[in-house]
Amino acid sequence: MSHPFVSIERARWTAALAVLVFATAMSGSAAPGRKGRLSAASATAAAAPKVEISVESLLDRRTTADFPHSSLTVSLVLQGEDARAVKAARPRVTRAVDDTGRSVTETTMVRGWQEARGDGLVTPQLDLGSPSRKAKALSAVEGVVEMYLPSRDPAATVKIDRILSRKDKPLAVPALASLKVRVRPLSKAGLEREKKEAEAKKKAQAGNKKKDGVEGLAEGIADVLVSTIESLFSTVGENDLILKVDDPGEKIFSFELAAPDGTPISSYATTNLEGFRIIRMFEPIPANANLLVRLKTSKSFAEIPFSLADVKLP
Amino acid sequence: MKTRRAIALTWVFLSCGAASLMAADDVKVAPGAVEDERSSDARGGGLTIGLKLTGGSLAEVKAIRWRVKSARDDRGTSLYKASKDDKPRDFEEFAPDRHQEPRLLLSSPSRDASTVDVSGEVELFIPARDAATRQRFEGFLGRLDKPVSSSSLKSAKVEVTPLSASAYKERERKNRPSPEDIKAEGKKHGASEAEIQQAIKMFEALAALGGEAPGENSILVETKDPEGRIISIDVVAADGTELRAPSRGSSGAKEVKLFKIDLAEKPPANAALLVTMRTSKSVVTVPLSFKEVALP
Numbered sequence: 307m308s309h310p311f312v313s314i315e316r317a318r319w320t321a322a323l324a325v326l327v328f329a330t331a332m333s334g335s336a337a338p339g340r341k342g343r344l345s346a347a348s349a350t351a352a353a354a355p356k357v358e359i360s361v362e363s364l365l366d367r368r369t370t371a372d373f374p375h376s377s378l379t380v381s382l383v384l385q386g387e388d389a390r391a392v393k394a395a396r397p398r399v400t401r402a403v404d405d406t407g408r409s410v411t412e413t414t415m416v417r418g419w420q421e422a423r424g425d426g427l428v429t430p431q432l433d434l435g436s437p438s439r440k441a442k443a444l445s446a447v448e449g450v451v452e453m454y455l456p457s458r459d460p461a462a463t464v465k466i467d468r469i470l471s472r473k474d475k476p477l478a479v480p481a482l483a484s485l486k487v488r489v490r491p492l493s494k495a496g497l498e499r500e501k502k503e504a505e506a507k508k509k510a511q512a513g514n515k516k517k518d519g520v521e522g523l524a525e526g527i528a529d530v531l532v533s534t535i536e537s538l539f540s541t542v543g544e545n546d547l548i549l550k551v552d553d554p555g556e557k558i559f560s561f562e563l564a565a566p567d568g569t570p571i572s573s574y575a576t577t578n579l580e581g582f583r584i585i586r587m588f589e590p591i592p593a594n595a596n597l598l599v600r601l602k603t604s605k606s607f608a609e610i611p612f613s614l615a616d617v618k619l620p
Numbered sequence: 621m622k623t624r625r626a627i628a629l630t631w632v633f634l635s636c637g638a639a640s641l642m643a644a645d646d647v648k649v650a651p652g653a654v655e656d657e658r659s660s661d662a663r664g665g666g667l668t669i670g671l672k673l674t675g676g677s678l679a680e681v682k683a684i685r686w687r688v689k690s691a692r693d694d695r696g697t698s699l700y701k702a703s704k705d706d707k708p709r710d711f712e713e714f715a716p717d718r719h720q721e722p723r724l725l726l727s728s729p730s731r732d733a734s735t736v737d738v739s740g741e742v743e744l745f746i747p748a749r750d751a752a753t754r755q756r757f758e759g760f761l762g763r764l765d766k767p768v769s770s771s772s773l774k775s776a777k778v779e780v781t782p783l784s785a786s787a788y789k790e791r792e793r794k795n796r797p798s799p800e801d802i803k804a805e806g807k808k809h810g811a812s813e814a815e816i817q818q819a820i821k822m823f824e825a826l827a828a829l830g831g832e833a834p835g836e837n838s839i840l841v842e843t844k845d846p847e848g849r850i851i852s853i854d855v856v857a858a859d860g861t862e863l864r865a866p867s868r869g870s871s872g873a874k875e876v877k878l879f880k881i882d883l884a885e886k887p888p889a890n891a892a893l894l895v896t897m898r899t900s901k902s903v904v905t906v907p908l909s910f911k912e913v914a915l916p
Contacts, residue, residue: 308897338695346768352622362662363659363660364659364660365657365659365660365661365664365665366656366657366658367655367658368655368656368657368658368915368916369653369654369655369656369916370654370655370914370916371653371655372654376916439731439734439915500831574821574822588822589821589825616664618660619658619729619731620658620660620665
């Protein structure tokens, strides 16, 4: 007999999981900017990674409602010699057509970078327009998959040993300093101090009589800072790693945790919140865990074209 | 004179009663938005059809539930299979201006299909038809952790217990599913061992996050309602006005359910608990008959 609470809790927590997955996707999408894409194009000429692209599954969402619109989501899977070196991928469709001749290239959905799942493989999803109900298959889907492969460039990863022993101290890492990147792991007490500092700043701003122009803007920023830190307090789990990140040039692609022998330590999501990153953990981080700061470098991006034919519709 | 007054009062009474009894006769159910989610992998997907309710007396309908008897696409595919284990679904609260229309969930029709036919019935809960639907319990805040009592609750096999914060937290902890419960539920749904382990970790991580703890504005209630008679639980002031609750949450099932009602302000000591329950007189059944509903 099932526990009476399981089904309800399941539904509630599945929704929470969906939010977390969304948060992960969002943090991935926010990380690399246009520079990453341009770099990827130049790197392609250097060496194409050995990755094969195939369809894992399809979801054809058809609706008479105005919103959200009907759409077709194709989940791809990257396999082959270099597949596990791909830490994130972002597909782009150039042409897609169903077997009735309807073009489904256009879509209203825009996805960012999608990170590897638990088994280490990346399964990027691409969104297409809605095929005809009469269509049996997609006769062609063509495009490119942009990939982030930090192992192709030693400069793309900065390792910080024993990250938990460095809480509340700015990290003195020349490779990050040269990029004007500052990272500080925070303890709960450190987060509390951040909150107090932000509140003090807010108070000082409130003391000023003039509330317009630059001062008004500063007060607004202080408000945002206080509410950000408050929301951090309400959402940070016992096992999570909080990082205060200053990255004016948007050089950071992502953060990862690894054991001293390089074995990845999996997190279930990363949340990016106004200068703070929270690496969400199911279990406590081992004391000897290292932080890997993945950077955007031209050599760490690549892209390969794909062309799929006769993709059966569900 | 007395006779004329009595006749007039009887007329008023009959008119009011008749209005309530007639209510729902004009409520019609038509198909709303249709969504066909088609997945290439075995899990997920299905057809949903919105229920669009119309009629002058719709404002009196406070909750609804529905039952599908048959559903078939124009290729002959059955989209609904009745099972012996099927239990009547719970009533869900209804308001004519609710954001999302109630929706029937059916199996996926054939890709070749163009239309579907559905038949069944919709039950409308109209509390105005029976005063016994509303049970009010005065001064409940002074008698926490003891069930409130009334003959109506007893005959409906309903138990309602306003809880103190400590009793609520203890019950919440006790009711949390164990890894064994999650494992059993996962196996029932065909989840793999890896998926089950991931779900267990997810439950533990989210339990560590915890919900917002009960505060001085929180009203905490446990219900035991095996027949799903309770429609809603509210808190009212001594004069009967409802106390605004910007946030509400519940966990559990009909057998045992915990409610956390976060009021906008600390409730007055003389606040009353208002339990709304369905009774046989308060429920009206209307047919559901959709023909040739176009598929998207």
